[in-house]
Amino acid sequence: MADASSIPRDVQARIDEARAMMTEEIFEGMLAKAGTDPADLAALLDVLAIGITNGAWRNSCVENWHAEGRLSDGDMMRVNSHTTHGVRQRLRGWTKEFGISTSTGEGLEELTVDDADALGYRLFRWLTNPSRKLPTGPTLGELARTEAELDEYVEHADQSLRGFVGQMEDKGVRFGLLYTAGHGALACQQWWGHPTWSARVDRFVTVLDNPEDDHWGPDAKRRERLLPEPSGLQDRSALRATLLKAPWELDSATAEWITDAGIGYLVLPTDAPHTS
Structure with missing residues (x-):
């Protein structure tokens, strides 16, 4: 399973510094330096989708399956980008549902804890669906091979998305979105959907x-x-x-x-x- 040691030290240092400061302004600055305007909803959702996918999908037992040869490097590129795309679609649908057109504080201030919970559940249900078809051919259930391995992934996705939603519940919806978007922008600069x-x-x-x-x-x-x-x-x-x-x-x-x-x-x- 991937961990913080797989992230470049300078990137991890910036993430740790931002976590210590824990303000929206810090994350806004991080995103701006990475080429993302934090007030641009579409741009924010791009890197937010990357951050969610990296946390709830890639940095899980999926990495073990990759190491075992179930997924090649090329497969990982295809599956990770497709999963990012699926997460982004659901993020866009969620914001559209509430008529959100900007990711400024004013644009997100109407969202509630229940709205954040609904987003987390929507992402969880899609990511963990054993019938979810991967672009490489098999379904998630077929890739996992056994019920126990599927359960292992489901538990990881649940914990990761609970952490994502928890940030929004504890410090506000915009803070939680900026937090995870910052991770996507800094830790996954080689991913499809990144500004570069x-x-x-x-x-x-x-x-x-x-x-x-x-x-x-x-x-x-x-x-x-x-x-x-x-x-x-x-x-x-x-x-x-x-x-x-x-x-x-x-x-x-x-x-x-x-x-x-x-x-x-x-x-x-x-x-x-x-x-x-």
Whole structure:
């Protein structure tokens, strides 16, 4: 199971500092530095979905299943991005239901503890549904294999989402949303939906045709170790569009090749555009 040791030390230090301070202003500053306007509802929901997915899905026994080989690296990219998408859809539906169009204090002040509970339950029910179809083919129940393993995941998701809702109950809905969004923005910068994802995709597509790029290491050794490009990489424009919009729609061979090529380890320019 993944833990705080998998998060870069500088990122964890910033998260810990923010937790100690525990103010909305601190989280607003963190989000702004990560390229997310905390008053922009759509932008906030993007990184909030990442934070929820990372906590309630990825950092669970799913990581053990990954280590055991039930999910490859390419599978993880597809499943994590698809799960983030599903969480984001439910967040958007929740805010739309209450007529919320901004994530400022005024925009969220009408929400109550019961409203936060309803959101948590909605996310829990979807995430833990054993019939939830994963983009890799099997359902959640089939991936878990046994009732005991499914129960282990259900218990983790329950605890994680209770913590998410608990932040909103203890310190207000906006505080809880900012708290988890801050985690998504800082700890998961290589994820689909992050403000820098488009810059990551653009850089990846560029290095594909540049064996001299530093990403491939000395004498392009990293590139040489890869298998021949699968057919899904041939049309660079279509590849870019899929990575930006729905990476879970990649075929398994293409997704595996992309993760082997190190899309998650690309060094982005310091002036990378913060757009999704």
